[in-house]
């Protein structure tokens with residue numbers, strides 16, 4: 363059964379902790395095998411739409427096998443990945459948690475963390491959003507496998523969304539030896555640092571606030587491949603910042619126009635019932 367709406371208690375827990383763990387039901391069960399198969403193609407460089415993702419941070423044969431494999435905006439390359447990343451359900455649930463009137467996609471992350479791969483350094487997503495107004499997002503992380511605490515699932519520092527925003531630290535992102543360095547630097551003496559791993563069934567996952575410190579430990583579990591699909595979403599009215607630019611994503615900013623083009627930042631869900639029209643051409647995940 364998929365989840366269509368959160369209870370008041372779940373919304374309260376998101377605001378108290380800075381994240382909400384959802385045991386299952388964020389992906390139709392029928393779609394799980396098909397999505398996992400698309401991961402293999404994407405990481406083999408096979409792009410259904412003929413368009414390369416915005417970032418390919420791991421390439422077979424080029425990069426060490428002990429790195430978490432990451433692609434950003436795989437949805438531009440693969441329509442089934444797009445159907446899940448841009449789903450109305452994900453958008454509606456995120457909007458409910460954040461109190462947004464609607465949401466649009468900023469970016470996806472296609473993450474594959476086989477046994478033996480290293481950590482993703484703990485960070486706040488909001489540190490990387492100063493090229494947007496407002497400089498914030500909310501994120502849905504979905505696991506395509508049953509996770510285990512020792513398999514390096516995403517993990518959160520409970521209550522850390524109430525800490526200030528730290529500057530970005532890109533060098534500590536991929537495979538740092540000390541994945542908690544940023545958390546230690548950000549925590550005030552006496553702040554409790556309780557790390558909560560997201561242990562869910564395939565198709566379950568979590569939502570988090572843009573200031574919540576999170577990352578993932580190395581995958582020390584020999585039998586969990588740990589594929590995860592992430593939607594980073596913006597409030598629907600978000601625009602580009604007039605001056606601040608992101609090295610990659612500000613290429614979609616038109617001259618003299620700060621609006622976000624729906625070809626690249628489609629509206630996933632809006633309380634008026636609006637959804638970017640071309641999204642209805644994507645494949646049916648229930649089929």
Ligand SMILES: O=C(O)CCC(=O)C(=O)O
Pocket residue numbers: 471473482487501502503515516576577578590592
């Ligand atoms: O899956 C991971 O290892 C980290 C994912 C992450 O940083 C995110 O979803 O924002």
